[in-house]
Amino acid sequence: MKLPAPLRRPPRYASLAAGALPVLTFPAAGLGWLAWVALVPGLELMRRADTGREGAVRGWWFGAGFILTAMYWLVPSVGPGLLALAVVFGALQGAVGLAVQRLLHPPLTTRRAALALLVVPSVWVSTEFVRSWHALGGPWALLGSSQWEHPAVLGLASVGGAWLVSAAVVAANTGVLILLAGRRPGVRAVAAAAVTAALLAGPLLFAVQSAPAAGDxxxxxxxxxxxxxxxxxxxxxxxxxxxxxxxxxxxxxxxxxxxxxxxxxxxxxxxxxxxxxxxxxxxxxxxxxxxxxxxxxxxxxxxxxxxxxxxxxxxRLVPFGEYVPLRPVLGWLTGISKAAGENRAPGAAxxxxxxxxxxxxxxxxxxxxxxxxxxxxxxxxxxxxxxxxxxxxxxxxxxxxxxxxxxxxxxxxxxxxxxxxxxxxxxxxxxxxxxxxxxxxxxxxxxxxxxxxxxxxxxxEPGAATWYQRLGDWVPYTAVAVSLAAASGLRRRRAPQPEPAGPQPAVSAR
The missing domain is CATH 3.60.110.10 (Carbon-nitrogen hydrolase)
Structure with a gap:
């Protein structure tokens, strides 16, 4: 009997396990410092994939492992529905796996390393932004929230929200991966600069902010x-x-x-x-x-x-806890879990x-x-x-x-x-x-x-405003734009070149 392909691919199981590692950076485990390297094992498995498709699949498994672990406490509310959530939301991380495999597969060049340091964090933030839409569940377990204990790092949040913290953490992980995988001096120099920038950006922004003045x-x-x-x-x-x-x-x-x-x-x-x-x-x-x-x-x-x-x-109501999305289709979950027996009424504004x-x-x-x-x-x-x-x-x-x-x-x-x-x-x-x-x-x-x-x-103080308050969600929108541009570039590179039209001139044998 021939086993299905997923059962013949141990790296996918390893990707599932690697997806659980970043959850240790959240309370109550409280290993916030680990966030700066916690993605590296999963990213390495994606990088080593033979094809972009396999990289995307490993990213999917990584994402499913993350959702299953980060939201395990939802089992009483949604029962087996948690597995479906992990499969659906984990699929978003397939884009991360594809980006990592395409940009960081060997032999690694300085150009592709630099692109990865921009594109991989952008794709990650884009996936967080999509699953944060309230109709899909909301922004639970954003990677940037792992830094809640470090006000200096949260200087990034005052400029770009939790999204910018997530981007910095993913950039640092990507840089560490490149430092470990790269062989050329130029590649390592770019990675080292990116890791340093990601680690220092928050504290520098925090330092230049004016200290809260004494007031009311x-x-x-x-x-x-x-x-x-x-x-x-x-x-x-x-x-x-x-x-x-x-x-x-x-x-x-x-x-x-x-x-x-x-x-x-x-x-x-x-x-x-x-x-x-x-x-x-x-x-x-x-x-x-x-x-x-x-x-x-x-x-x-x-x-x-x-x-x-x-x-x-x-x-904004809690899916399954306060209402059941698509109740005619998913209402059966109320019989095997503590999902809401009836939908709560939301406010208007x-x-x-x-x-x-x-x-x-x-x-x-x-x-x-x-x-x-x-x-x-x-x-x-x-x-x-x-x-x-x-x-x-x-x-x-x-x-x-x-x-x-x-x-x-x-x-x-x-x-x-x-x-x-x-x-x-x-x-x-x-x-x-x-x-x-x-x-x-x-x-x-x-x-x-x-x-x-x-x-x-x-x-x-009345009228006080942070840059994030003024600018709004510029980070995830920029990340989406970068991700779409990278996807467009990937399609152009893979498109077959058209054959020249018309008869070709004769070539002299001389």
């Missing part, structure tokens, strides 16, 4: 009741923690901290109004409830002593919420709900609208024992560096965390903690 500050309390399954008991636990708070400008509860529609539950609203009066600060609570129209939605609700002041409804601090100064802020913290563009829109800080509400109890809560909390560092706004996240079961305007972590409550995390935040 706000004191926030993030309430974390811990693992309490019953909604009423969870509300009561948050209530007890809040009663002990004083001298704060805003109290933030996590996502789904109340399961009642506050517009139709005067008794629950009255309890929150009393808390706001007792603490002297408004409360931002997470409402996960069926509304008057019969549909369930998730809202961030700002409650003062006088009642509901403002609310924002989550607009993002908008700021507004309150004042204890001295009466306006305090506009962006309130984003859980999964929305993964999207760079949403925090950028909040900054564009005038937010002086960004607040995330989260609930990750379904994945409490996995790596997901730590990785989710780490994204606040990227959003802070990208927007120049301080970021906080209040999570029901952890991690609750706070970052300053450059992505430095100020304080945190882990998944095993309960209580309130009180933090004094230096606010962004």
């Amino acid at each position: 500050r706000a004191t926030l309390a993030l309430v974390q009741p811990g693992e309490v399954a019953d909604p009423a008991a969870r509300f009561a636990a948050s209530e007890r923690i809040t009663e002990r708070l004083h001298g704060v400008d805003l109290v933030v509860w996590g996502e789904s901290s109340t399961s009642t529609d506050l517009d139709r539950a005067p008794d629950v609203l009255a309890r929150l109004e009393r808390l706001a009066a007792a603490t002297g600060a408004p409360l931002l609570v997470g409402e996960d409830a069926r509304k008057a129209d019969g549909r369930i939605s998730k809202d961030a609700v700002l409650v003062t002593r006088d009642g509901v002041a403002e609310r924002y409804r989550k607009i 993002f908008h700021l919420l507004h309150t004042t601090d204890r001295s009466g100064r306006p305090l506009p802020f962006g309130a984003l709900i859980c999964f929305e913290s993964t999207f760079p563009d949403m925090s950028r829109v909040a900054a564009d609208q005038g937010a002086r800080m960004i607040v995330f509400q989260s609930a990750t109890s379904s994945f409490q024992s996995s790596w997901a809560p730590q990785q989710h909390a780490s994204l606040g560092a990227l959003r802070a560096a990208e927007t120049g706004r301080p970021v906080v996240q209040a999570a029901l079961t952890g991690e609750s965390v706070a970052y300053d305007r450059q992505g430095r972590r100020l304080a945190a409550l882990g998944t095993g903690d309960r209580g309130a995390l009180t933090v004094d935040l230096p606010l962004a």
Whole structure:
């Protein structure tokens, strides 16, 4: 019996395993430094492929291994659907494998090495950008987010978002691969220069940025009741923690901290109004409830002593967790997993919420709900609208024992560096965390903690803007343009040359 081709190709299995290696750079493993070389084994397997097609297949297997490992915690929500996600999204990395094989196969020239240092990071960022489209799932596990612990490296994010950090990390990996594979001095010189530039670019940008000036500050309390399954008991636990708070400008509860529609539950609203009066600060609570129209939605609700002041409804829902894409086709997953039994209702558009601090100064802020913290563009829109800080509400109890809560909390560092706004996240079961305007972590409550995390935040100045806020997603769009240009050049080189038309002149024998 003849085995299928994939079973006769051990390098493909090695590529699958190599795809898991970069996941060690994310929390909770926390080996962020490894990101600068973690891709090298997988890239080497792609480089050694005999053909461009085989390089693309190895890239596909590498991508599937990455998705399976980075998102293993989704198994309770999507069940065997995770394998399908790995196959689909892994296919995007086939473009990386093709680029690596075409540009870095031996014998390696200086020209092809230089092209690879531009094209390979561009193709990688393009694949991240495609799978980050919210209709396809969203930007979870971007390679650039592995550098969340290093504010100096996040200087890149202030100019080009997480995308530029990803590009620098991939460029460094590509350069290391060329240093190991190249033999010519010119090839190695180009690679060494690229690695040096990738490593130094972030710290240099961080150094030239002006240090955050002393200015207005706000004191926030993030309430974390811990693992309490019953909604009423969870509300009561948050209530007890809040009663002990004083001298704060805003109290933030996590996502789904109340399961009642506050517009139709005067008794629950009255309890929150009393808390706001007792603490002297408004409360931002997470409402996960069926509304008057019969549909369930998730809202961030700002409650003062006088009642509901403002609310924002989550607009980007979690695939399978809060809605099932193509439910008529994929609805069967709800019978074998914890996928959403019914689709939540999304909001129409993002908008700021507004309150004042204890001295009466306006305090506009962006309130984003859980999964929305993964999207760079949403925090950028909040900054564009005038937010002086960004607040995330989260609930990750379904994945409490996995790596997901730590990785989710780490994204606040990227959003802070990208927007120049301080970021906080209040999570029901952890991690609750706070970052300053450059992505430095100020304080945190882990998944095993309960209580309130009180933090004094230096606010962004009105009108302040980072380069990323001004320029937007110029990095992924540039990467797509470079990738398309490289693909066009590859097609031209492979196209057969046309035969000369008409009779050819006779050639003298002399």
